[in-house]
Amino acid sequence: MTSILADRIGGSVYERGDDGFDAAAAGFNLAFHPEPDMVARAASVADIVETVRFARAARMRIAVQGAGHGAESPIDAGLLLNTSALDHLHVDPEARIATIGAGVRWKPVYYAAAPYGLAPVTGSSADVGAAGYLLGGGVGPLARSHGFSSDYVTGFTVVTGEGDVVEATADQNPDLFWALRGGKYGLGVVTEMRVRLVELTSVYGGSFFVDTPDIERMLRSWIDWTHGADDRVTTSVQAVTYPPLPGVPAQLRDRRLLSVRFAFPGDPAEGERLLAPLRAAAPVYVDRMGELPATELGTIHNDPPDPIPYYVHGTMLERVDQGLATAFLEVVGADSPFFASEIRHLGAATNRDVPGGSAVGGRENDYVTAFISGQPDLFATAAPAEAARWDTVAAPWISPVNNANLVSQPITRDRVDSCWPDDIRERLTQVRRRYDPDGVTLGWWEP
The missing domain is CATH 3.30.43.10 (Uridine Diphospho-n-acetylenolpyruvylglucosamine Reductase, domain 2)
Known part of the structure; x- marks a missing residue:
């Protein structure tokens, strides 16, 4: 064969x-x-x-x-x-559109757009592939100010499950266009995307850390602060235990800290003012805040650029309060199998759908969590057991609707189904049957 x-x-x-x-x-x-x-x-x-x-x-x-x-x-x-060899990339500065091949990662798009004062709305990592990320919606450091990244797609070129090349835009095959912005799988093979860029040269952002004794105080203060946060500001917190390895900065090595990540696409002085209540909530152990060029948006979350083994469990939350903080602290203690545990604040622009609608799941939710283990010997035992415990203790806050980019492990039929509310999931099923009637491109997403 x-x-x-x-x-x-x-x-x-x-x-x-x-x-x-x-x-x-x-x-x-x-x-x-x-x-x-x-x-x-x-x-x-x-x-x-x-x-x-x-x-x-x-x-x-x-x-x-x-x-x-x-x-x-x-x-x-x-x-x-x-599809990694389909790595063509072109920026039209007048139209403010980037044409991106299926094999392109976000970092080259940043640098191609920057000379024109433009930037793509991307995720937390500049090394993630654009296609798979956009198919699930995509939230990053500009989520609250700019929305889901898939909201900026203006068109896809797709090979359907029957082997036909079609265009999907608001005018051509609009049902497929609707589905590709958030529907993730079973919709053919995307070969190219056209993505609208935004005017952006820099952000006030970065991260600061508090030490172990101040983790609870900072977490609880951040949760209260998010309830009145400016819609232009996107933040997250991550409890992380840094390994004692040479590549880890000395001040972080072998320590358990809480990182507060912050992004404001506006005047640095205004960003400093908006950040001030968080900075004052607890003693700052390490401060890495400042004005960043748009090409450095990926440094805010500082996700690893190289392949690693990991187990991730993600959930979306309908709301947060001090009870959720208590549940989170139960799971992120020093003996946790998760070396990094995160809560991101969404809402504002992510709550607003695009004209004509899209298939993004979880748009109504304002928070998302992710728990990450990096020890392979725990992936089949302690990590899933602790993930299940989180699902139990956080049940009052966890949304019944997740998102396809955030669901992670374990991949089960119920968890895949939860990536969309019933109406969107049913419509997606109809679109998949039209463009891939034999289910050729369901791939690994079909549990």
Whole structure:
């Protein structure tokens, strides 16, 4: 079968055991070692068309991988389609549109837009692939001021589950356009996106840390502060235990701290004023706040740029209060299997849908949590057990609707279904049946 597909595409095709198979299949999360039946590394849109048609005829499911951040469960069968070679990027400064290939990560987009005083609205990491991130909605350091990142997409080029190339915009295939902005999976293979850029050269932002004795005071103060926060400010807190490794700054090494992350896309003096109540809430141990160029938005959260093994459990919250703070503190203690535990403040612009609507799940929620373990020996035992405990103790605050980019582990049918309210999920099912009637591109998202 490999030779049949290899004869039809200009890219490369691998079976298990072939040289190059592991590199072509590898994702960002090293906890998973993909073992599909085949890997196709596409070199063009035509390659994707042929690969989809081949898979459909062979009754194989396709999992799509660009930058590799998407897969959160094992891939042990089917065909893995690697789109990383589709890395074309063009910025039209007059139209303020970036045309982004399916293999592009956000960092090159930052730097291509910056000379024109423009920036993309992206997530917390500049190293995440644009396509997979946008398909789930996407929230980052500008979430409250600018909304979900998918709100800025003006068009997609897609290879459907039947192997046809179509455009999805507000005017062409509008039902598919609606679904791709938040629907995440089963909608074909995105080969290109057109994304609206915003005028932005810098932000007042960064992070500051408080030491262990002040974690509770800072957390409770931040929760109260968010209830009246300016809509232009996006913040989050993360309880993190830093390992005693050479790459970790000396003042953070082997310490348990609470990081407060802050982003304000406006005048630094105004940002300083808005931040002042948080700074005064507890003694600041390390201060990394200041004016940042828009190209450095990814440093606010400082997510790891290189592949690592990790287990993540994410939930969206309908609200927070001091009872939620108590529940959070129960789970993030010194003996927690999670080295990093985060609450992000959403709301404001993320609550407002785009004209014509979109399939983003969880838009009504104002907070999201993520718990991260980096110890592989805990991924099958302590980490899921503590995640389940969080779901129990935080049940009064956890929203029944999650988001496809935030759900993470464990991937179960119930958790996947929870990524959208009933009306959006039912409409997505109809759109998937229209553009991928055989479910070829359901991939790893089908538990």
